[in-house]
Amino acid sequence: MNADAALFTAKGDTFYLIWAAVLVFFMQCGFAMVEAGTVRAKNTKNILIKNLLDACIGALIWFATGMGIAFGDSTDSPYFGTGVGNYALHSRDWSASYTSEGYDWATWFFQFTFAATAATIVSGGVAERCALSAYLAYSVALTGFVYPVVVHLVWDSEGLLSAFNSGSPVLGGVIDFAGSGVVHMTGGIAAFVGAIFLGPRIGRFSAEGKPMPMPGHSSVLQSLGVFILWLGWYGFNGGSTLAVFSSAYSRDLARVCVTTTLGAASAALTSVMIAHQFTHVWDVSAVGNGILAGLVSITANCVVIEPWAAIVIGMFGGAIYQGASKLVLKMKVDDPLDAFAVHGVCGAWGLVASGVFCRPEYSYNGLGSHGFVYPGAQPDLLGIQIVTFLIITIWVGVCSTVIFGSLRLAGILRVPAEVEEAGMDVSKHGGEAYDLSVPPAKA
Template sequence: MKVCLAAALVAAFTATAMSQDSPAELLRELQAQRELLEEQRKELKQMAETQESMAGAMDSAWLVLCGALVMFMHAGFAMLETGCCRAKNASNVLMKNLVNVSVGTLGWWIFGWAFAYGSQAGSFIGTDGFFGLGFYNKDASGNIVPVECDDGNCQSTMLSWFFQWAFCTAGATIVSGCVAERVKSPTYAVFAFCMTSFIYPVIVAWTWGGGWLASIFGVGYMDFAGSGVVHFTGGVCGLAGTVILGPRNGRFENPEEFEYHNIPLIVLGTFALWFGWYGFNPGSTLSMHDKEMGALAAQVAMNTTLSAATCGISVFLLKFVLTRKYDVGALCNGILSGLVSITAGCGNMECGSAVLTGFIGAFFYQAASSLLVRLKIDDPVDASAVHGACGVWGLLATALFDWGKGFDHYHGWSGFGCMTSDDGACSKGIGGSAIAAQLVMIVAIIAWAGTLSTLSFLALRFSGLLRIDDHTEKIGYDMHSHSPPKAYAFSGQDPKLEDSSPQKPVHV
């Protein structure tokens, strides 16, 4: 019996041993598992690289698209300004807008980008990147590769250059409307170059470029998309220009002769600007690589829409109460005023605050517009009221209506989240500092842009290069200097037939 039991145990042990792998087989199995894990690791790395590449491509596509939308705003500026001015200067106004973009592009390429976003010395101004230098590198194989942005948030410095170029030239175009119908075209081209190459870039260096305003009072300024950097700067420069130029001859003696000559162009320009603003504001997220950025862009777009609509209808109704007339031009300027008002705070407000921002912006615009007339300051398109006054309000509203529990939790640049301290907790009690930072920014823009633009226009005035002569102003810049000598063929006839027809006296 014992012998049988022992035999059974030996057989069982032998079977078990036979069923197990030998050491060599175990090593082969472990090696296979290791190779599988290595393959999976490579796949995960490749997936991560692909995801990062796709995110970068999304960001690039987003900024190129939004930059193109902002560039299209020049069509809106051109139409709006042309409609607001007299028909005899229509061609000159259009030419001036085209020259502004062209000259401004060269100014931004030669000096502007470098001063705005180059390596800063003392947080004042950039010092490298002139003429687009430093936009390319060579890899180990000698291939040319684009240089990424300094903060690593975009795949190419050229991408940021393009997007910020659109903002730069838009700011300069604001001045064009203020000085329309009496400034010499070559003179304006000189000023446009100065503004895009030096005046505006220094403001950018102080703010978006990470200069001294970025950390002032420990909280820094807040201007999400440019109520101050772009619009207020343009409004200040434009106001200086129109004051130094003086009013158009007869502007306040015979105001009926200076009414808008083409309401359809004004409305078309307003819609084009409103459309382009969806590149201006949502594009300032500077990214579209994840769900959070998409949600922020949507919030910005919603706030932009609400403020524009609220301010537009508020100005329209206010004007109707004052005059008992429907004023389409006022409605258009009201919409633009709402857009300017929300541009700084569109990323750190909830929708109710955006509506309130637009509503209050209507009174800022109307008060500024009325004050210009009272002071006999001739701004043909009310640009200094729209962009200047509402630019100031936009900066203040950003701090006043910051999204959070009053001033307990300040959000600022953090969007949906609160600004945090070093320990990661939400910062509290900094609302006063935020308002103070905005006030300092307003003063800084007035001091810099106002002083330099005033000196520039005064120098041009005393040299006799600023204003056209009275005869040219009377007959119109188109008749004096353009070919063909008018922008419209109202009769629809062939110009040769019109030239051969009997001439009638023209009263200008």
């Protein structure tokens, strides 16, 4: 490759990664709309400010410590980044020998958008009763420490579970291509733990423990938010190829877009049909959350499966979401946005599905392991997928228990009952989100 061609490919990969990161960052708008539409009108400003501050605080914390813990340098331990190369992003683009054409900066931006997504998932599980200060404290801990450790284990080239580790990763390394486990399980488990420590919203369950309806105020916002998230997912999954100009990944990018689409579609249809069997209502929320469940389910495996498998994975994802949502209610845990069912449980299914449906020719596991539906070399990929599921569950569950438990012991986790009943917009944010007052008549 001559110098001009090398320069073009370097610049192209930088632009490609920034383009993908912008799509993923736009998902913050989708999360904000879904969450705002799902809560009651009296808490609209509160949920929006949490989403806005997630991104703002997350950017600073990811710059200071998150990126360094996740992706240190070649001297890292298998458990977290110990090299100083990415703490506060020590880039040397002022040097005459710098040739990456900004790719290191683009990598920081791309990884930041993933960290912001993990943090935003939590806001849905703790909606309508979590104190803002407590939520922001947790967001700092998640973005700055809890999530980066998971990233390092699974995606960094020195990580214990990473298939990109040229040393000796566990069982050849896990296939979690775009983060069903890393991003979605992390956010979903944290949301579940937070919901347990907070307790249910006032009036969510009757004295007999029966769930009481507490519908959101805008199906329009919910549906538009889901479409924005679906759009952003093409950057989330597709962008995880990380390059297309300097590699043969354009074929993989195209395949990812197909499998991502099919997984979302089949999950939505499965979800709404199951919901209709129980309620005899064609529920728009069942379609929207079904789409998200399918997207989460396909995120780990989108690059290593065939289209028919994407449809099957999506179908199971829609059914698993419906079952998990009902189980959480049976446990009397109040998760207003089904964050755990959509992201936590379907994220776990996405990990497992890699071990079932990974085509041998697409596998990037270091031992060549693949899905057990295909004959061939052993050991099957399923083993490392389950090990990763267990490690993420234990790590995030324990850390979240310590953080939310400490906030509860300090008495700063939940807002007072009178604030919750009045609505946090009036109590904490200067008034209602919607001005429905009738203007005075003209004289």
